[in-house]
Amino acid sequence: MREFVKVNEAIEDYLKTIYNIQDEHGKVSTTMLAKQMNIAPSSATGMIKKLARLNLVTYEPYRGIQLTSHGRKVALEVLRHHRLIELYLVEALGMRWDEVHHEAEKLEHVISKSLIERIDSYLGHPAVDPHGAPIPDRHGKVESTPGVKLADLKSGQCGVVSEVNDRDSEMLRYLAELGIFPNARIKVLNIAPFQGPMSISIEGEERLIWIELAKSIFVKLLPENTEGCRDNQQKNKNVSDNL
């Protein structure tokens, strides 16, 4: 039950990935972990054993894994680093939102506590990163804003974009082109059957997006009689500058 395990970059990346899978799918299997991390399943098994030995996950062979509270804490620290760094790079250095994930992926492991706190202060203790993901606080508290997939809306429904997947930078560039970023208002006009494209309206513009893409976009549903749901004006000023 030792509190201070020395955690290296590999361990941090595993824990972060485990956290994300657990967050999205509930349970974490060896194969899912291996797939996300682009390693062979046997490599994942090896590392899982190590994480279990370090009390960072609980592991029952063949039954999957779960973060311990300590493992969760470490994961949230890394996530905090990642998201603060992303936002800092956008806000302070004018990087594009499709560049910062890759950069943060490395920086998150090497930045000191002291530097991360300075960045947090500089940004005014922000709540979300440039892609809408919540930033855990210094003590490991996060408010997970669930939201629904845009793909799950019915035609006629409206939502405010809350978060988009940040891993695919080509996709992010495309979304920016469409005007889709956190706080943008979207109305679903029409959904073609059989996995067809979805027709939506953003800022008055009608657009077609592939249904698979709509699964990477999370929105907060708005009541259908909302004023904004009719005319789709959109007051987002946050990220739109940096595209």
Added chain:
Amino acid sequence: MREFVKVNEAIEDYLKTIYNIQDEHGKVSTTMLAKQMNIAPSSATGMIKKLARLNLVTYEPYRGIQLTSHGRKVALEVLRHHRLIELYLVEALGMRWDEVHHEAEKLEHVISKSLIERIDSYLGHPAVDPHGAPIPDRHGKVESTPGVKLADLKSGQCGVVSEVNDRDSEMLRYLAELGIFPNARIKVLNIAPFQGPMSISIEGEERLIWIELAKSIFVKLLPENTEGCRDNQQKNKNVSDNL
């Protein structure tokens, strides 16, 4: 003679260290390298062979090593990263000059070309880092400002501090207390014999410093009849804010 070798963190640190030793002592021996890097001499031999295989150094067993032009280029890139990062952390995030070396030591290896250029622009393409070390430009050009060790001045001589060693953060805190940083004017009042302390005047204040410490401080010699050499006023505003 391939131009694009994949260079990892270990290699970068070796090349940087080799560059520094070469800069200071002319030639680079296995033992000196091992000592600087805190590794066993046999480990250095191993890595040297690898660097030679990659055409980053020339190596004749038992005779020491030398950077190739390609190795030198990589070393200067890392040094550029290191120094720009140090300055950025001081200027943009208000870190103290004794904190930034440690931080830069990690960041230098993981920051992208694109980010480093943004940092360089933000800072206005600066010439020196917070400790007075010259920053190589994007193409690997450096102006090595030689300067002399403060320890080598005779009593009565004056100089402007050009650079201080940045590795020992305790020393840097002490120097800041004394008012010694780049651009500070120093007059040597008296030198006690037999490695004794040196009495100097900084900003009108008289101070005693250990001769060993004076070997880590580089100055540009001023003619003895310089106006500033008499009254020691000092107009430095750069780094003095961040102590």
Added chain:
DNA sequence: TCTCATTTTTAGGTGCACCTAAATCCAGTT
């Protein structure tokens, strides 16, 4: 020219994070 302390290399490890191939387990049919 020989001697010997110092420098440097060689020999033979270690732990780490990964791999492929081969076993083994598991769960949902038949």
Added chain:
DNA sequence: AACTGGATTTAGGTGCACCTAAAAATGAGA
């Protein structure tokens, strides 16, 4: 209850950057 395909673990590697101990080369002084 036996079968079977997919998931998972085990077995046996690799390359990397480090280590200690031992051997070999160097070069400065006798």
